[in-house]
Amino acid sequence: MPIGGSKVGERLPGYRGLALKMLLEAGADIGDLIRIVKDNVVLEGILIPRSEYSDDKHVVIKSRSGYNIGVEITPATRVERIRAEMKPLFAPPPPPEQRAGLPKVTILSTGGTIASRVDYRTGAVRPVISASDLYSIVPELSDIALIDAEILFSIFSEDLTPKHWSAMARAAADHISRGVDGVVITHGTDTMGYSAAALSFALQNLPVPVVFVGAQRSEDRPSSDAPMNLIGAVYAASRAPFAEVTVAMHETPSDEAIIIHRGTKVRKCHTSRRDAFKTVNSKPLARIVNNKIFILANNYQPRDLERKIILRSEFDERAALIKFYPGMNPKIIDWYVSEGYRGIVLEGTGLGHARRECFPAIRRAIDAGVIVAMTSQCIWGRVNMNVYSNGRDLLSIGVIPLGDMLAETALVKMMWCLAQSKSIDDAKNLLIANIANEFSDRTVEHFEPPKFSRREGALEIEN
Amino acid sequence: MKIDYYALGLKVGLECHQQLATRGKLFCSCKPYLFKGEPEIIFLRRLRPTQSELGQVDPAAFFEFQKGMKILYEADAETSCLVEMDEEPPHELNREALDVSLTIALMMNAKPVDEIYVMRKIVIDGSNTTGFQRTCVVAVDGSINVDGKNVPIQHICLEEDAARKIGEEGFLIRYRIDRLGIPLVEITTGPVINTPEEAERVALAIGKILRSTKRVKRGIGTIRQDLNISIRDGALVEIKGVQDLELISKVVEFEVQRQLNLLKIRDELRRRGLREDELKGEFFDVTSVFRETRCQILRRAISQGKIILAVKLPKLAGLLGFELTPGLRFGGELADRARFWGRVGGILHTDELKSYGVSDEEISELRRSVGAGEEDAVVIVADKIENASDALKAVVERVREAINGVPEETRAANPDGTTRYMRPRPGAARMYPETDVPPIKITREHLERLRAQLPEPPEEKIKRLMSSYGINEKLARQLLDMEYDDLFEFTVKETNVTPTVAAATLTETFKALKREGVKIENLTDEQIVEIFKIVALEKTSKESIPEIVKWLTEHEGSSPMDAIKELGLTMVSEEKLKSLIEEYLDKNRDLISERKLGAIGALMGIIMKDLRGKAKPELVNKILREKLEERLKG
C-alpha cells in the first residue's frame, strides 16, 4: 500500500497526520463503511473526504441518518473498516426525444458549471457537461433547441485572461461559421462582464446572437438560478431577433424574468443576488418571460444568417485599469510606463478627475506614447472634463475622455484597440469610435426593474 | 373499549422541535419573530427537484414541479434579509443557539460530537427558499428517565425553522419567510414508547428539560411534535405538527384506531376477493348524466364548464362510508389523495351521492355508464379534465394500497387530534454538506464551561423548592411550568415575603388574572419583586396584589408604590384603624345589642368590605374584638 505522495492524497482527500495514518492502517477508502471506537462510544458511518484546509485530528463520517459528524482521533481511538459500501451508479433518466426542425445552438462551457449533480453519499458536487446530461437535468432545453455542447476550459472566472477571451471568440466564430443559430457561453459570474465586452469587440458582423450565461446560486441546490438562466439563454440564442453579444441573467430575485444585457454595457453590481448584473447607463436589450421575448431597445443589429462574421480576436495585454484615490502616489503611473504598458484607463473621480500631483506622471506617460483614457468610478453617468479646471487640464495633457463607457469595458477595448491598430493614432481613433454600443449619446432617466404585483394568484409584470 | 396497546405492538417515537429564544436567527442577525400586517417584500420562485446519484427524486416534489408549482414568498425587512431570500450565503452558525443546544444535550446525557457539520437536507415543498433545510447533529446517544423508564435520545440536532405556509391557490403556494431561520432544536427519541399516554409523558418530560434552560421560546407554535407511529401489521406513519402537548395521546389513539380500521377494510376486501388487476383506472366522462341534476355542487361545476369524470371501484360498495376515526371515512382518505394529486375540491362517491341531492335515476345511470354493479362503488370528480384524471388516478392508487392494509405516509395533525393526508413518506433523507458554513470544533474546555452552568434538572428542583421553602408540590410544579421558579427564589431571599404567598401569587393569582385578560407578560421582574417587597413591609396587604398587578399592566413605566397610592391601597395606621372601628360600632348598635359577641362575623364583613387592602384582617379582627368586648362589658 503506497504511503505518502499524491496517490494517498487522491485516495483519502484532505486527510493528513494521525487521522491519515489510522485510516490507512484500517485500510479504509472514501465511501467505505467504517467504525470508530473512542471513550466507549461506537460510531459507524461512511468515510467522507475532508476539506484540505481542515486540521489533521478529525475523521468525518456520514451516519446512517445522513448527517456528517467529525470525530476527533486520539492515539486511543480505534478505527475499523467494516466493508465497502455499494458505489451508487447514476442512471440519468433517458434524455427526452430530440425534435427535428428545432434551431441549433452550441453551448460552450468555460468552467462555470451550469448544471451539476450531487453525490449524496460523499457530498461531492460534479459538473454535468455533455449535451445529453444537460437534457436530462434541464429537459425543457429539448423543446427549445438542438444542442451541441463543447468544453472550452474548466477554470474559475477570476483565472481567465485575455488569451481565454481570444479562444472563446475563435470557438464561437468557428461554430457560427458552421451555421448554428446561436451560441451560448456558460461562464463564472465574477468576470463575465469583461468576457462579454471582449467578445463584443472580437466578434464583428455577427449573423446570430452570442449569449453569456452564469448562475449566482450554486447549481446543486433546488433554488439555483442556473436552469432558468440557461433556458433563457438558449431561448435567446435560438430565437432572439438580434445578433449581438449579450448576457442573460435573472432580472429580479424572482424566478420570473430573464433580462438580456448588451455585452459592453453590463456590470456585476452585487456579490450574491440573482439580479447582480445590471445594464449601466442604458436600457437592457430584451426581457424573456414565459418563453416570450420583449425587445426593450430597438437599435439592435438584426439576426441575418447571410451575414459573414469577422473575427478580430487579438488583445494586447499591455493595458491597465488604474483606480484613482485620494493621495494616490503618481509613481504608480510611472511604474506601468517603465514596464512597457501601452495603454492606461484611469478610473477617475466624479466627472473624470485626478489629483494634480499625478499630472506630471500622466504627461510623462503620454509623452512616452502611452494612450491614457478617462472613465469614472461613479459607475453611473458619463465623464465630462470641461466642467472643472482639473478636467480641462487633463484634457490638455492629452487624456482621452470615454463618455459613459464602463471602466471595465474601456480596459477591454483598450487591449483590443492596441492589438488591432498599427499606430497609436489608429488605436486612439478606434478607442473613441462606437464599435459595439459601448457609448450611448444620451442617458435617460434610470431604467427601473419591473415591479411585481399579485393579481388573482399570478404574477404579472407591470412596465 | 379498553385497548391493549402492548398486544397491538404499538411503537411510537417522538421528534420534538423547539424554537430557541436567541437574539438572532441561526445563520443571520434577523429578528427571530413573526410579523403581522402586509409584507414589504414579495418574490416568486420555483424549486427544481435535484436528482441524487441514485436517480431518486422525491415523487411528490417532482410531480408538483412538473405541474408548474410556484411559490410566492412574503417578507418584511425586520425579520428577513437576503439570507432568508437565498440571495446571500448564510453567515456563521449562531453560537448562542449552539450553546443552548449543547446545554440541552448535556442535560439529556447525550454525547456532543467533536466537530459539527452543517448539512443541507433537501426539502422542496417551498418551505425553505433554498430547497433545503440547514441542520446539524450536535450530540448523539443520550437518554432521559421518564417515570423510571429509560428513553433513549437518538440525536439532538440544531436546525433552521421553515417558512410558514399561509395559503395555497391551485399551483401557487404562499409562504412567509419570517419564521425561516429561527433556531430550532430537534430531540429524537427511540421508538420505545408503547402507549398513547406514555407518549404524552415523554413529550412533557422533554418539554420540562427544554424549558429549564430558560432559553427556549414559549407560546403557540414554538414547540412542535412529530410522531412516528406503527402497530404490528400496520405501517410506519409520520404525523407532523402536533402543537399542543396535551393532544399527543389523542393523536396516537386515533392513529392506532385508523390503522386497525384500515386493516379491517383490507380483510373485507380480501374476503370479497378484490384483486389489484381489477383496478383498471378507466375513467368515464359522465357529465351528460348530470345535465339536469338537482345536486347543487354538480350543477355549479357543470355551469362553470367543468367535466364530471367517474371511475368504477370494483367490490367497494359500502366501504367508502366506513368510518376510520371520528369524522374521517375511508372515502375521506380517497378525497385527501385526490385533492393532493389533482388539486380538486373533493370527490363524491356512490355511498353518499343521495345525501347530496343526486336522484336514484342519476345514480343508476351513472352505474350503467361505468359498468358498475351493486357490489361496486363509483367515485366522481368535477374539474378540468387534467386535474380530474390526476385525482381519480390517485383515488385508484389509494384503493390499491388498501388491499395491502396501511400505506406508509406523512400525515398532518388536526386540532382535534385526528389527522389528514399530507404527502407520501419521503425516501431516505438526502443530505449533503452545507459548504458555505465551516465545520465547528467543540472543545473539551467549552463543554466543561457549559457543564459547570447546567440548569438544575426539573425534578430535582421541584424537590428542593418543596423542602427549602415549605411550599407544596403543586405550587412547585406550577412555578417551574410557568418559569417563575428563579424569580420566586430571588423574591423570597430578597423580600422576606412568605414563600407560600409568593408562590401562590406567581402561579394561581397570575393564572386567574390572565384568564381575565390581564397582560401579565407586560410586568417586569423588578415590578414583581417590588410588589412583594411592599407587601412584606406591610405597606399594603397581600389581598391588594391582584389590583396592583392589573393597574401596573395598564400603566406602563409605573411603580407598585404609584399603584397603591393611585388605588388608595396604602395601609391605615393602627391609631386610625381604632377610631374607624369605633365609628363602625356606633353605626351598628342594633346589631350588637341583638347578637352580642356573635356580631363579630357580620361586622368583620362590613369593615373589610371597605378596608380591603388597607388593613390586615388579623389586626382588624383583634381590635374589633377588644372594642366589642369593652362595649359589651360597659
Ligand SMILES: [Zn+2]
Ligand atoms: Zn436574515
